[in-house]
Amino acid sequence: MSKDITQSGAADAPLASELFHANVYKPNQGRIVRQLTALAIFVIVGLGCWRLYGFLPTLMENAILARSIAGVLLAAGLWFGFRVVNWPRFADFLIAVEAEMNKVTWPSKDELKRAAVVVIFTIFFLAITLFAFDVIWQFIFSTLRVTS
Structure with missing residues (x-):
């Protein structure tokens, strides 16, 4: 006590x-x-x-x-x-x-490699997608003469 x-x-x-x-x-x-x-x-x-x-x-x-x-x-x-x-x-x-x-259960080395590849691929894919949207919207706005 x-x-x-x-x-x-x-x-x-x-x-x-x-x-x-x-x-x-x-x-x-x-x-x-x-x-x-x-x-x-x-x-x-x-x-x-x-x-x-x-x-x-x-x-x-x-x-x-x-x-x-x-x-x-x-x-x-x-x-x-x-x-x-x-x-x-x-x-x-x-x-x-x-x-x-x-x-905490930590991932094995193979799981870590697979997860890293997925993350890197996803980031690369999103970067390309955002770049494409940027180029498309820039073309649309310059065609409409909204921006110079």
Whole structure:
């Protein structure tokens, strides 16, 4: 009973209170999706700080201060990325996503090739059809002198 209350209470905790903990929420569940989500956040934060680091020296004369600002923001962003994937609400969502992805039946290589050929043929056929309609309507409108 107390375990249910603790888990439901943890799931309702706001993100601001979770930022100052170092624990990992349900560490054995949804690992792949959580790691990929954290990696995506880390890449976004890293690219943003790199861009900021390239831009700050034009605004500031002190290069050490510019590096320090970019470094502090990088560290804060990486910590935020780690904590947000361990925030109970978001972690439960990612765990559910991984569970649903495991239920998906993926096509075989042959089915994938056949489907790709069908899609490419359909797109090619529609492109030719739209081009033909465009040429026909352009001829009709120019014959009627609606367009020049």
